[in-house]
Amino acid sequence: MAQDENKGIDRRHALECMIWAGTGVLWTLAGGVPKSALLGSAQAAETGFSFLQISDSHVGFDKPANPNALGTLQEAIGKIVAMPAKPAFMIHTGDITHLSKPKQFDDADQVIGQARLDVHYVPGEHDIIDETQGKAYLDRYGKNAKGAGWYAFDQAGVHFIGLVNVVDLKAGGMGNLGADQLAWLADDLKGKSASTPIVVFAHIPLWTIAPEWGWGTEDSAQALALLARFGSVTVLNGHIHQLMQKVEGNVTFHTARSTAFPQPAPGTAPAPGPMLVPAGDLRGLLGVRSVTFQQGVKDLAVTDISLAP
Amino acid sequence: MIRSFDKRWRRARMGALAIGAALALFFCQMLLAQADDANISIDNFAFAPAVLTVKPGATVTFENHDDIPHLVVAVDGKYRSKALDTNDKFSIAFDKPGEYAYFCGLHPHMKGKIIVAP
Numbered sequence: 001m002a003q004d005e006n007k008g009i010d011r012r013h014a015l016e017c018m019i020w021a022g023t024g025v026l027w028t029l030a031g032g033v034p035k036s037a038l039l040g041s042a043q044a045a046e047t048g049f050s051f052l053q054i055s056d057s058h059v060g061f062d063k064p065a066n067p068n069a070l071g072t073l074q075e076a077i078g079k080i081v082a083m084p085a086k087p088a089f090m091i092h093t094g095d096i097t098h099l100s101k102p103k104q105f106d107d108a109d110q111v112i113g114q115a116r117l118d119v120h121y122v123p124g125e126h127d128i129i130d131e132t133q134g135k136a137y138l139d140r141y142g143k144n145a146k147g148a149g150w151y152a153f154d155q156a157g158v159h160f161i162g163l164v165n166v167v168d169l170k171a172g173g174m175g176n177l178g179a180d181q182l183a184w185l186a187d188d189l190k191g192k193s194a195s196t197p198i199v200v201f202a203h204i205p206l207w208t209i210a211p212e213w214g215w216g217t218e219d220s221a222q223a224l225a226l227l228a229r230f231g232s233v234t235v236l237n238g239h240i241h242q243l244m245q246k247v248e249g250n251v252t253f254h255t256a257r258s259t260a261f262p263q264p265a266p267g268t269a270p271a272p273g274p275m276l277v278p279a280g281d282l283r284g285l286l287g288v289r290s291v292t293f294q295q296g297v298k299d300l301a302v303t304d305i306s307l308a309p
Numbered sequence: 310m311i312r313s314f315d316k317r318w319r320r321a322r323m324g325a326l327a328i329g330a331a332l333a334l335f336f337c338q339m340l341l342a343q344a345d346d347a348n349i350s351i352d353n354f355a356f357a358p359a360v361l362t363v364k365p366g367a368t369v370t371f372e373n374h375d376d377i378p379h380l381v382v383a384v385d386g387k388y389r390s391k392a393l394d395t396n397d398k399f400s401i402a403f404d405k406p407g408e409y410a411y412f413c414g415l416h417p418h419m420k421g422k423i424i425v426a427p
Contacts, residue, residue, distance in 0.1 A: 098378070
């Protein structure tokens, strides 16, 4: 038993290292056993579909950690446009803008629109700091959403749920879903077969990574309890501007890179925030993510692609 | 004639003295109030000082030095700043004695307290 646990840790550690080491490696987690293969972009599309995740584009950010966040978003979209297989759609896991200014939203829309894909957004805390505390975001992206911007949709048998955990934050706490959204989630999942693959996406991680930095969601356990009966749950988050992953039962958690600037790993700096790295290293720490669903395969394949040339 | 002029002169002088004294008192109070005003700096996702004690009537000014915006929100909901970008400031006066807890509306793990005491 103990031996098995050790092996698990080793595997996970190796997986983490591999993710950091390279791009273009396709990771599949089947039954908790990770397998890797060189990425052949065409073969997966026949039996399933792939979609993209971009996150934390912080359009308008111009500080030393990246004086041109719009430029690196443009590079990220360039990578997406150049992909040989067209993804089904894209999700953006928040912090589209840096300061919720109309021009920043406009610039983001103009660049992201060049991918010519449907984009499903959830807000980050930077997207709801206009004078009206989120109205600018909802007017633009929340047409079919409930509450502060949460919603669900289906794609080829996979149920996608976009959650908002950046509003009504409580002193001393972390991210927050709130009772209304949890009630909506319970209702949304009611009657769904346990074999329905579920993808949940939200800005702040739905697992506790670093409470001292607010990297977690206060009431995520209640959401995860509602998801516990499903055989395949993939949780995609942003906010921390670095790759991390965790497997807990049937739930696989992934955080994404930013397209704007990296942040330090917990425990390596006194505080979170934009991390200044040598200019030549920046693009290796930024990136986009491709996620592939294959019919009959429990776990979705996650491929992280850095902006390094 | 001379007497009455002298009397008027004395009255005027007393009036001027009274105005002068009032003005002096006024400026004194202003100086005192200014001396009680205080600043809270936001650096590396933290308020400094995290606990600040001021006299009633003091104005407290927050200034953000991070590359990330922050937002000052009263725990009791009485005030909420706009998003403070790098080097933006937000000032608020505290008239009544008491303890006023606040936090960052974007990064709620950032907390602070202002104690207003005579």
